[in-house]
Amino acid sequence: MAISWYPGHMHKANKEMAALINDIDVVIEVLDARMPQASSNPLLQSMRHGKPCLRILNKADLANPHITRDWLDHFNREPLSFAASSAKDKRIETADVLFLCQKLMRKANAGKPAPVVSPTDNPDVAALRAWKQEHKKHQILIVGIPNVGKSSILNQLIGKKIARTGNEPAITKGQQRVRLNDHWYLVDTPGVLWPKLEDQAAAYRLALSGAIRNTAMEFTDVALFSAQMLLEQFPQRLRERYDMETLPPTGEQFMQALARKRGCVRKDGDVDWHKVAELLIHDYRAGRFGPMSLERPPVAQPTPAPNAD
Ligand SMILES: Nc1nc2c(ncn2[C@@H]2O[C@H](COP(=O)(O)OP(=O)(O)OP(=O)(O)O)[C@@H](O)[C@H]2O)c(=O)[nH]1
Ligand SMILES: [Mg+2]
Structure with missing residues (x-):
């Protein structure tokens, strides 16, 4: 079953973010370190309107x-x-965070022409304008997919629990603007996806991570996809976690073996697919396989020598 989750509240949240973007100085995009590609919102690039971006x-x-280090290097190479x-x-x-945001703002302003001061400008007005510019309140917009930890980061930055957090998507329902100090405001936003999840393998990774509401996905499909991926990429972790010396060759056979081993079986002896799917997915979400990155950044192209062809 194809995964897609774009309820009305996300459409509304996307529109509200687009309306606010002109008043924003820096965008913080919160990504899932295990899957920075799948968790990065393609709509955001156009919505940002060239605003500087700090990826967390x-x-x-x-x-x-x-691998997280490689991803950080990858994003640090972007303008x-x-x-x-x-x-x-x-x-x-x-x-x-504030140090990086200030640095980004300086970079963004470096290319802009200095404000023209007319010789007829009243010096008091010019001074007031300069003062206002210097003491302007700056706003940081915190965006990202559902359940990635945006509100947890806002609470951490503020130093107290202001925003509601929880281990399920769509906890934050609307924008929340919070004063960080005399100069900075933070705006928390609801987690958003985009209308069509074109890359279905990425959508399955998102579902595995907990970014998609349970009722918008088939647990068994997500678990079968995940079992196949784990068999191919992390067989040793599966062996260790589930104490299996040899692993069955396919995701489906693996799930059947796991169900029998862990008692996920119905009264009639059939595999309880939902139960075993939940077991695998929850183990992944809780990090019980150990730290595991599901995506690597594209290989960096070497900078050509000045006279190279
Ligand atoms: N393991 C781990 N869990 C985290 C981290 N940060 C947040 N979480 C957990 O992730 C879950 C989601 O956190 P939230 O801050 O509510 O996420 P959100 O992005 O605001 O979610 P929505 O408002 O629903 O879009 C919570 O259970 C947090 O405790 C982290 O760095 N590591
Ligand atoms: Mg939230």
């Missing part, structure tokens, strides 16, 4: 730290973009 690769405790990671046990610091 969150849930880094669940990802392979070496007007910085990236940092954050994890349950090693949260990103407010001072670091």
